[in-house]
Amino acid sequence: MTDPAAAYEELKAQGLKLDLTRGKPSSEQLDLAAPMLDLPGAGHHVSPKGTDTRNYGGGQGLPELREIFAPLVQVPVEQLIASNNSSLELMHDTLVHALLSPLPGAPTRWVDAGRVAFLAPVPGYDRHYGVCERLGIELLPVPMTESGPDMDEVERLVAGDPSIKGIWCVPKYSNPDGVVYSDETVRRLASMETAAPDFRIMWDNAYAVHHLTSDEIEIADVLALAAEAGNPDRPFVFGSTSKITLAGSGVAFLGASQANVDWWLALTSKRTIGPDKVNHLRHALFLRDAAGVRAHMAAHRELIAPKFAMVQRLLSDAFSDTEGVTWTEPKGGYFVSLVVPDGLASEVVRLAKEAGIALTPAGATHPYGKDPQDAVIRLAPTLPPLDEIERAMAGVVTCVQLALARR
Amino acid sequence: MTDPAAAYEELKAQGLKLDLTRGKPSSEQLDLAAPMLDLPGAGHHVSPKGTDTRNYGGGQGLPELREIFAPLVQVPVEQLIASNNSSLELMHDTLVHALLSPLPGAPTRWVDAGRVAFLAPVPGYDRHYGVCERLGIELLPVPMTESGPDMDEVERLVAGDPSIKGIWCVPKYSNPDGVVYSDETVRRLASMETAAPDFRIMWDNAYAVHHLTSDEIEIADVLALAAEAGNPDRPFVFGSTSKITLAGSGVAFLGASQANVDWWLALTSKRTIGPDKVNHLRHALFLRDAAGVRAHMAAHRELIAPKFAMVQRLLSDAFSDTEGVTWTEPKGGYFVSLVVPDGLASEVVRLAKEAGIALTPAGATHPYGKDPQDAVIRLAPTLPPLDEIERAMAGVVTCVQLALARR
Numbered sequence: 106m107t108d109p110a111a112a113y114e115e116l117k118a119q120g121l122k123l124d125l126t127r128g129k130p131s132s133e134q135l136d137l138a139a140p141m142l143d144l145p146g147a148g149h150h151v152s153p154k155g156t157d158t159r160n161y162g163g164g165q166g167l168p169e170l171r172e173i174f175a176p177l178v179q180v181p182v183e184q185l186i187a188s189n190n191s192s193l194e195l196m197h198d199t200l201v202h203a204l205l206s207p208l209p210g211a212p213t214r215w216v217d218a219g220r221v222a223f224l225a226p227v228p229g230y231d232r233h234y235g236v237c238e239r240l241g242i243e244l245l246p247v248p249m250t251e252s253g254p255d256m257d258e259v260e261r262l263v264a265g266d267p268s269i270k271g272i273w274c275v276p277k278y279s280n281p282d283g284v285v286y287s288d289e290t291v292r293r294l295a296s297m298e299t300a301a302p303d304f305r306i307m308w309d310n311a312y313a314v315h316h317l318t319s320d321e322i323e324i325a326d327v328l329a330l331a332a333e334a335g336n337p338d339r340p341f342v343f344g345s346t347s348k349i350t351l352a353g354s355g356v357a358f359l360g361a362s363q364a365n366v367d368w369w370l371a372l373t374s375k376r377t378i379g380p381d382k383v384n385h386l387r388h389a390l391f392l393r394d395a396a397g398v399r400a401h402m403a404a405h406r407e408l409i410a411p412k413f414a415m416v417q418r419l420l421s422d423a424f425s426d427t428e429g430v431t432w433t434e435p436k437g438g439y440f441v442s443l444v445v446p447d448g449l450a451s452e453v454v455r456l457a458k459e460a461g462i463a464l465t466p467a468g469a470t471h472p473y474g475k476d477p478q479d480a481v482i483r484l485a486p487t488l489p490p491l492d493e494i495e496r497a498m499a500g501v502v503t504c505v506q507l508a509l510a511r512r
Numbered sequence: 513m514t515d516p517a518a519a520y521e522e523l524k525a526q527g528l529k530l531d532l533t534r535g536k537p538s539s540e541q542l543d544l545a546a547p548m549l550d551l552p553g554a555g556h557h558v559s560p561k562g563t564d565t566r567n568y569g570g571g572q573g574l575p576e577l578r579e580i581f582a583p584l585v586q587v588p589v590e591q592l593i594a595s596n597n598s599s600l601e602l603m604h605d606t607l608v609h610a611l612l613s614p615l616p617g618a619p620t621r622w623v624d625a626g627r628v629a630f631l632a633p634v635p636g637y638d639r640h641y642g643v644c645e646r647l648g649i650e651l652l653p654v655p656m657t658e659s660g661p662d663m664d665e666v667e668r669l670v671a672g673d674p675s676i677k678g679i680w681c682v683p684k685y686s687n688p689d690g691v692v693y694s695d696e697t698v699r700r701l702a703s704m705e706t707a708a709p710d711f712r713i714m715w716d717n718a719y720a721v722h723h724l725t726s727d728e729i730e731i732a733d734v735l736a737l738a739a740e741a742g743n744p745d746r747p748f749v750f751g752s753t754s755k756i757t758l759a760g761s762g763v764a765f766l767g768a769s770q771a772n773v774d775w776w777l778a779l780t781s782k783r784t785i786g787p788d789k790v791n792h793l794r795h796a797l798f799l800r801d802a803a804g805v806r807a808h809m810a811a812h813r814e815l816i817a818p819k820f821a822m823v824q825r826l827l828s829d830a831f832s833d834t835e836g837v838t839w840t841e842p843k844g845g846y847f848v849s850l851v852v853p854d855g856l857a858s859e860v861v862r863l864a865k866e867a868g869i870a871l872t873p874a875g876a877t878h879p880y881g882k883d884p885q886d887a888v889i890r891l892a893p894t895l896p897p898l899d900e901i902e903r904a905m906a907g908v909v910t911c912v913q914l915a916l917a918r919r
Contacts, residue, residue, distance in 0.1 A: 139554040139557075191786075205611070353570070376643070
């Protein structure tokens with residue numbers, strides 16, 4: 106093995122400018138949706154069911170598009186809303202609505218409830234935390250396991266504290282660990298006793314069809330399980346086509362019980378006269394049906410699976426025998442988590458930055474940007490070309506080796 | 513003159529099903545934007561300045577589109593935000609942000625301010641009222657004059673009450689009266705003393721380029737006047753292409769001081785990773801420049817001016833000598849206000865409904881749906897074809913005549 110310090114000096118001398126921070130699709134992935142840029146086509150603005158998609162109205166979104174996505178996000182079509190281009194804004198607005206108007210089953214609106222707290226399985230998605238921090242909702246970390254959040258801990262917390270009003274979940278190929286929630290985890294989330302009568306699961310199924318292997322994993326149906334357990338209003342399900350069609354010009358979805366959907370649509374009708382239905386029609390014409398979505402995702406997989414494989418190869422070559430260095434091997438989603446010995450993550454990120462390799466700030470996977478172990482590094486390999494992934498990951502390996510050597 | 517009761521019976525016997533309620537563009541108007549449905553075209557997703565419009569990012573919106581609209585909405589391009597498809601949602605979200613995070617210059621966020629009230633010039637736009645009602649913001653009506661809100665009354669109210677945090681304004685071709693704010697009104701709004709340090713003008717310039725005559729009226733620049741008066745953060749300017757391109761698939765704009773824009777973008781960055789920039793590019797390619805927008809609006813005018821002329825003709829023929837019946841003759845916008853003697857508006861709307869002619873509910877032009885005089889009826893002549901306008905207005909005339917006769 107080369108001397109780590111010498112290898113790091115060599116790395117710096119390369120003057121790299123590489124970026125592994127962004128969970129964005131690559132240009133080649135976006136090219137897969139190129140035909141959408143000609144759609145719906147002049148004169149083709151009326152949907153198959155007869156909606157003139159150009160005018161105002163249709164607050165729940167175009168039925169033809171909701172029918173395509175209902176089975177994929179496990180929501181009955183009549184309980185599914187298709188909106189504009191961002192599922193994050195649907196999550197944000199759901200919490201805004203809950204702060205300013207009582208949720209079904211809520212004793213008060215949340216701004217009048219005193220403390221409002223959410224459980225944040227860690228590591229998790231920094232933008233979920235950002236929404237809560239911006240809205241004054243406290244975040245309580247709970248540890249992730251290989252089958253989802255530590256449910257003993259979750260059940261203990263929500264049973265005892267009525268100010269805990271919700272939990273963030275990325276149930277399939279979680280950001281950043283690639284964890285898939287087990288059926289048992291979903292069942293416990295749907296049926297657990299909560300001290301808050303207005304407890305909600307923010308079910309961000311961002312990677313519902315974003316498989317990296319031929320093992321196309323299905324998860325349990327949280328809406329159905331919650332209804333069976335007598336908690337129909339508990340889940341809010343979110344999804345989007347941002348990583349299916351066009352990242353900035355996709356369609357976001359919200360699904361929930363009829364009571365939640367009625368509440369959400371009534372409040373949202375004060376905010377807008379309807380979503381961009383031409384974009385809904387554009388998506389419906391391009392994707393055609395659920396099978397069309399699956400076929401399109403297979404094309405994505407062909408483009409990005411080699412990038413994930415490259416990350417695995419370089420990490421395995423370097424660290425398969427190194428104690429304390431582990432990483433995830435996700436079967437879907439957009440991220441790999443690299444776990445280094447406690448206290449080293451921010452040092453690795455700093456070293457990489459100095460060598461021209463941007464990594465997501467250590468701590469970003471935890472509420473308030475603080476990873477108490479300082480151990481998790483999130484790697485996002487979809488955006489850069491394969492050769493850049495190779496050079497960036499070789500650099501990351503060098504940085505980890507130097508940090509280990511200096512310890 | 514025929515017996516009004518007999519004429520009304522004849523009207524009912526026609527079994528009409530007509531609608532003058534909706535401020536929506538007609539199919540023919542939407543057809544003017546048909547070429548947009550082919551845009552930007554496969555392979556043409558990079559903007560002139562080099563943005564790949566398909567991916568995430570660009571929270572302020574595509575510069576090429578902001579440059580086109582900056583002069584039209586009187587906002588410097590660097591202080592203009594281009595967003596998704598609804599200016600109503602920008603207004604709603606601005607108030608949500610102000611409720612949950614202190615505005616520049618605000619002592620507290622508004623949810624912690626106790627009472628929050630807005631001035632509502634009446635008659636006005638029901639959706640403005642709906643936003644406030646939904647958010648718990650009290651509405652205080654002030655009368656409109658021919659040059660804008662009664663400024664003596666406005667100045668008196670805002671000087672004396674720090675809980676009055678804002679005013680709704682549709683400064684050009686107002687909904688529903690077609691009033692254009694005089695330069696003096698704009699100057700007084702921009703410079704008046706307000707007890708609230710965080711007072712805001714919600715400047716909904718919805719009809720900035722929506723002229724019905726060759727007299728293309730310009731209004732004073734509220735942002736510039738407010739800055740000159742030492743109140744740079746007072747106005748929030750809104751506009752949209754909903755009644756320029758596609759009603760449900762347009763682009764909305766927000767303009768304000770740099771401090772307000774920074775505040776708005778920072779909060780909004782927690783909500784979304786950016787607006788639909790492909791739609792921004794689609795608009796920029798189709799409209800090309802401010803002159804292109806003006807030319808496009810001239811084509812709209814050709815389609816809708818005859819409908820407004822028909823309304824004028826039928827009202828003049830029937831009521832030019834009738835005391836107590838007046839109506840507006842707007843030079844732009846989407847509405848005509850018909851004013852009947854006190855106490856008759858809801859009766860006219862009821863009679864029309866019974867005869868199959870839907871009119872906007874009397875009172876909708878006032879906060880909480882209550883017009884204390886019960887005198888204003890809003891007519892929206894853009895959506896139906898000309899022959900339907902003629903039949904509907906002939907029916908309205910009959911209903912007014914019957915209501916007058918029965919008085």
